[in-house]
Amino acid sequence: MVSERGLQVLSAIVQDYVDTREPVGSKAIVDRHHFGVSAATIRNDMSLLEDEELIAAPHTSSGRIPTDKGYRVFVDHLAELRPLTGAQRAAISSFLEAPVDLDDLLVRTVRSLTQLTGQVAIVQYPSFARASVSHVEFVHLGGTRVVIIVVTDTGRVSQRVAFLPFEPDEDETLAVKAQVASLVTGKSVRDAAQAVTDLLAVEGAGDRRDLALRTVARIVSEELDEFRQDRLVMAGAATLARRENDFRGSIYPLLEAIEEQVTLLRLMSEMVADDKGLSVSIGRENESFGLSEASVLASEYDPTGSRARVGILGPTRMDYPTNLAAVRAVAHYLSRLLDEDERSR
Template identity: 75%
Template sequence: MVTDRGLQVLRAIVQDFVDTREPVGSKAIVERHAFGVSAATIRNDMALLEDEELIAAPHTSSGRIPTDKGYRVFVDHLAEVRPLSPAQRSAISAFLDGPGDLDDVLVRTVRALTQLTGQVAIVQYPSFARATISHVELVQLGGGRMLVILVTDTGRVSQRLAFVRDEFDDDDLARVRTDVATLLVGRPVREGAQRVEERLARQDAVQSPQDVATEAIVRVLAEELEEFRHDRLVMAGAANLARSESDFRGSIYPLLEAIEEQVTLMKLMSEMVADDHGLAASIGRENEPFGLGEASVVASEYDATGARARVGLLGPTRMDYPTNFAAVRAVARYLTRMLDEDESAR
């Protein structure tokens, strides 16, 4: 059973180890923190923490470092997440303010987070499976190329090229546009995907140029709607892992592989259990089923017009958890507010 002072000693060890990268001894704790007790008393508290496997000696020195279990207890007993400084908030605002579609906003979000924290930043796309298709636009680019623009009510905008062979006058283009819009606009993504599949399955053998163009456009839309139904991540800051490589006992290759493939991180992010404030952490050995036993992930939830997703940070277990929690929480709140304002402005 860890006493209140024992938790305070654990907090001091975590904070000092994160700051210095050096094992923390009782003398250093007495000098740096106002406990009002002797170094011998602190050594007794440290012995109890070691019995509970919350701290460990990395070698024969008297210093101790937190274990994964110790980091977990530290995170679970955070009294509060300290707010970001005005300068940090200004940095977030500078990155995220300004017009842009959802793709652009999420790219700016991960760039802001990784610059703010020095960790790998991760943002989940909201689930678009329940989104509704609000607009389809077609723009002729010449050479038989058609730009197909698809917009959902959650703010997602996609653009793809379709090759339609022919050029159309305004009337014929309007007919193609109406045909595609009738098929999709006002319908949920799931239903839209089903309708385009059915449309492609019943194409006639003999077709007009407009029908050929519509089929090419519908095929492109079918591919895009299929992507809408799958989870996606946006990430930035992988180079930060190389800078903190000494914090990993083994290779950073599993982390780089997870970043490249995304599937592992999507599963991990989805399974993390959030607290009452929407904050979640998965630390060290808790990530072994995902092959990331030497890494930690902290995350906060954001809302995109009813579709919830997460903003997170990936890094070594020796990370500044309070600051990283504050960063993901602040960015998540800012992102929610931006998306809500963008939806209200439509």
């Protein structure tokens, strides 16, 4: 059982190690943190922390550094998050202001978060299980080219250029647009996808209008399937190279996880949030995902209650209080913007 002063010593070691990247000794703790006790007493506290495997010596006759277990205890006993400055909050608000659509908003979100934290920023798309198709547009661009646009009530927009087997006239364009719109508009993404699948399963008339309808319907089906897939948006992968010294081994597993996304999607979906919607997974807790040298900090967002998350990925040696505050603040702004957009519809 760690004493109250032991927790304070652990906190001092974490803070100093994050600040300096150097192992922390008892004399440094006495000099910097003014515990009001001798270096010998601090050494005794450190010995107890080492017995609990919360700190370790990286080599003989050195100071101590936090272990993954030590970081976990530190995070679990955080009295409060380090508040963001007014300038940081203003930067988030400015960065996320007036996005074009949901895709643009999420790209801005990760760019803002990686600038605030210096870590890899990650955001999940909100769940579209309850999203509905609000609008479908079918525009003839000339020749056989058409553009097909599908919009959901959650702000997701798909735009795709396609080629028909022939050049449609105005009546054919309007008729196909009306048929597709009546088929999917107002339906959930799942039901709309099923309606298109049912249409394509039935043998058609085989005339020009039917051929155009089926071509457009297949593309709409593909876009709806894309809407239903879990996706991540990320920024800041280059920060891993700048922090390579914070990893004992190779950063390749992290780069691979960023590239393939599936691992991070699984990890973020399995993280357990506290009563504030914050979740932290540290070091060896990520071993089953191949990310045993990384920490992931995340916060839930989205007023629809879909449990989508925004967060950061980085080395275990990071500024947890500040980074958690940044993640929470960005999630708050993102939720508010989505809520405002929902009310305006």
